[in-house]
Amino acid sequence: MTSARKIEVRCPNCERAVTWDSGSHWKPFCSERCKLIDLGAWFQEERAIPGNEAAEQIPAGDHD
Numbered sequence: 001m002t003s004a005r006k007i008e009v010r011c012p013n014c015e016r017a018v019t020w021d022s023g024s025h026w027k028p029f030c031s032e033r034c035k036l037i038d039l040g041a042w043f044q045e046e047r048a049i050p051g052n053e054a055a056e057q058i059p060a061g062d063h064d
């Protein structure tokens with residue numbers, strides 16, 4: 001039999017060591033706070049892209 005191994009990951013937000021097991025509710029984050037902060041940053045980046053919807057223009061040089 002194999003003994004239970006302790007897997008640790010780094011919190012993507014604060015890089016703290018997080019034990020990866022069923023009791024870690026916020027994995028891979030160390031806490032709910034870090035999870036929310038990371039998600040918030042992600043949403044801000046998404047919104048920060050100017051003209052994202054208009055970026056699907058046909059690139060020049062497509063003619064023959």
Ligand SMILES: [Zn+2]
Nearest residue numbers: 011014030034
């Ligand atoms: Zn963290």
